[in-house]
Amino acid sequence: MNSTLQPIAQPEATANYDDKRQQRLINEIMELLVTHYGGSLSEKKLDESIDDLQKAISLAQEAHRQQLRKSGEPYFFHPLRVAHLAARYWMDFASVIAALLHDVVEDTPTSLEDVAAMFGMEIGLLVDGLTKVDDDLLSRSILKEQTYRKQVLLAVRDVRVLCLKFWDRIDNLQTIQALNPEKQRLIAEETRTIYVPLARHLGMGRVATELDALSLTILYPKRAVRYDLAVNELRGYYESILGRIRSEVHNILEHSKIDALVKDRWRPFSIAAARMTARGLPTLYTLDILVDRSMDAYHALGLLHRLYPPIPGKLRDHLNVPSQYGYQALKTSVQAGEVRLRVEITTRKLSRFNDAGVLAPGFEFRSSNFEDLMQSLIEGESAFDMESLRLASASIQVYTPLGDVRLLPEGSSALDFAFNIHEQLGLHAVRVRINGKTRLLKARLMDGDQVDVETADRPTVLPKWLEWAVTPRARNSIRRYLRSKVKQPRSSDKP
Numbered sequence: 019m020n021s022t023l024q025p026i027a028q029p030e031a032t033a034n035y036d037d038k039r040q041q042r043l044i045n046e047i048m049e050l051l052v053t054h055y056g057g058s059l060s061e062k063k064l065d066e067s068i069d070d071l072q073k074a075i076s077l078a079q080e081a082h083r084q085q086l087r088k089s090g091e092p093y094f095f096h097p098l099r100v101a102h103l104a105a106r107y108w109m110d111f112a113s114v115i116a117a118l119l120h121d122v123v124e125d126t127p128t129s130l131e132d133v134a135a136m137f138g139m140e141i142g143l144l145v146d147g148l149t150k151v152d153d154d155l156l157s158r159s160i161l162k163e164q165t166y167r168k169q170v171l172l173a174v175r176d177v178r179v180l181c182l183k184f185w186d187r188i189d190n191l192q193t194i195q196a197l198n199p200e201k202q203r204l205i206a207e208e209t210r211t212i213y214v215p216l217a218r219h220l221g222m223g224r225v226a227t228e229l230d231a232l233s234l235t236i237l238y239p240k241r242a243v244r245y246d247l248a249v250n251e252l253r254g255y256y257e258s259i260l261g262r263i264r265s266e267v268h269n270i271l272e273h274s275k276i277d278a279l280v281k282d283r284w285r286p287f288s289i290a291a292a293r294m295t296a297r298g299l300p301t302l303y304t305l306d307i308l309v310d311r312s313m314d315a316y317h318a319l320g321l322l323h324r325l326y327p328p329i330p331g332k333l334r335d336h337l338n339v340p341s342q343y344g345y346q347a348l349k350t351s352v353q354a355g356e357v358r359l360r361v362e363i364t365t366r367k368l369s370r371f372n373d374a375g376v377l378a379p380g381f382e383f384r385s386s387n388f389e390d391l392m393q394s395l396i397e398g399e400s401a402f403d404m405e406s407l408r409l410a411s412a413s414i415q416v417y418t419p420l421g422d423v424r425l426l427p428e429g430s431s432a433l434d435f436a437f438n439i440h441e442q443l444g445l446h447a448v449r450v451r452i453n454g455k456t457r458l459l460k461a462r463l464m465d466g467d468q469v470d471v472e473t474a475d476r477p478t479v480l481p482k483w484l485e486w487a488v489t490p491r492a493r494n495s496i497r498r499y500l501r502s503k504v505k506q507p508r509s510s511d512k513p
Contacts (some may be wrong), residue, residue, distance in 0.1 A: 043098050044075060051114060067111040070137055074115040077136070078079035081126040088196035096189060097121055103185040107377050113178050118128040120186060121259050123149045147179030148186065177376055179217055187213055191232040193310035198505060206233035221344045221375025232285035245287045248295040249302060253284065256299060256357065263354050267307065270321050278318060279308040298357045300351065307363040312337055315363045319348050322361060326352035326446035337364065345372050414465040426463065429488055433459040436471045445499055446473040
């Protein structure tokens with residue numbers, strides 16, 4: 019009945035890196051892949067995929083045989099754990115094979131051409147996306163920027179590249195202790211700056227939370243220890259009370275013939291969570307209820323509110339209207355005897371999506387917004403325009419005067435709308451009419467607005483437009499235009 023949420027993965031003690039542990043991971047990877055994909059592949063294709071997987075395991079074992087990580091563990095366990103994470107999160111045979119081989123090109127004599135020749139172009143592309151750019155003529159910072167740009171470019175073509183990078187980074191963060199503190203700090207900051215926002219944009223909420231918590235633990239180790247102590251103290255104090263609440267909730271659902279999983283979820287370490295420890299249980303604990311159908315979720319909500327009085331104003335229906343980044347659940351707060359607690363109710367299927375986003379089975383990820391974001395990041399002045407990553411995945415629908423629909427990120431301005439239609443319309447815009455009323459270009463748009471852009475004969479671009487625009491397309495166009503004006507020779511400079 020009760021299952022406390024565990025970290026995505028936990029590192030083993032160095033003493034456990036033996037042949038038995040290695041074989042157990044390999045067997046689990048094989049079992050997960052056959053379970054997830056055995057029914058959808060022909061017998062011939064399944065046999066070929068299993069053969070390729072075994073060949074990749076042998077190649078990675080041999081290539082890394084003499085290598086040790088700085089922690090002293092055999093190197094092969096790192097790609098093996100990354101592959102295990104990929105398999106656990108429904109990634110396919112090609113992805114798992116790429117995970118096994120992701121450091122072979124970078125750290126061994128095996129070339130990318132060798133990988134493509136042995137396993138095909140699909141796996142070659144994935145391995146290439148996970149391989150750092152290498153050029154003796156470039157500085158370390160430029161190499162890092164070029165590696166980011168390469169990963170983003172390939173992610174536009176195949177989002178699995180980024181997903182595999184998340185698993186690689188999670189394992190690196192969990193086994194980072196052997197590196198010097200400054201190197202640890204740089205990796206943690208890079209993770210929070212780049213990979214946490216990208217994971218959120220892909221709907222991979224649990225992955226983003228795990229990456230963030232691991233990074234913050236490295237950056238603020240003393241605060242993380244204090245937070246863990248505070249949470250453990252709360253867990254000990256409320257253990258019997260929460261056990262009684264789980265039992266009461268389970269009983270009322272079972273009595274109504276609702277098959278449900280009732281489990282604890284304690285908030286992972288974050289700066290915001292650490293600041294709220296004084297407020298206790300309501301801010302650090304959530305009771306999760308997983309059911310089979312959306313109808314059961316609403317029924318369970320009614321039963322819960324009959325059992326415990328709801329706190330007014332705390333109900334959020336994100337089953338009907340998904341929240342930011344597509345999260346789907348019913349959220350409420352109740353007074354359960356002497357304690358107030360948050361409760362989330364969703365279906366088992368939606369729970370998989372809330373955790374794994376783009377990788378969750380049974381969902382068609384709406385990738386157009388993500389691909390636009392990735393393409394704009396490539397076109398930007400820097401490797402990553404961090405302002406772009408602030409954009410919510412949630413979209414609004416805005417209409418042209420002719421009734422055509424334009425999808426824009428939440429928080430977009432009228433200026434973003436103009437550039438979404440056409441670059442020249444944005445450059446020549448002077449004001450807009452929103453629902454028939456004249457507004458400035460910086461006006462923020464709401465879902466359902468109708469927008470008509472008024473233009474001038476010449477471009478009217480101003481530097482402050484960069485403060486008004488939020489979409490990568492608009493910001494990049496504005497930057498290009500301003501840069502071109504600076505480069506143009508003044509009339510007095512002409513011969």
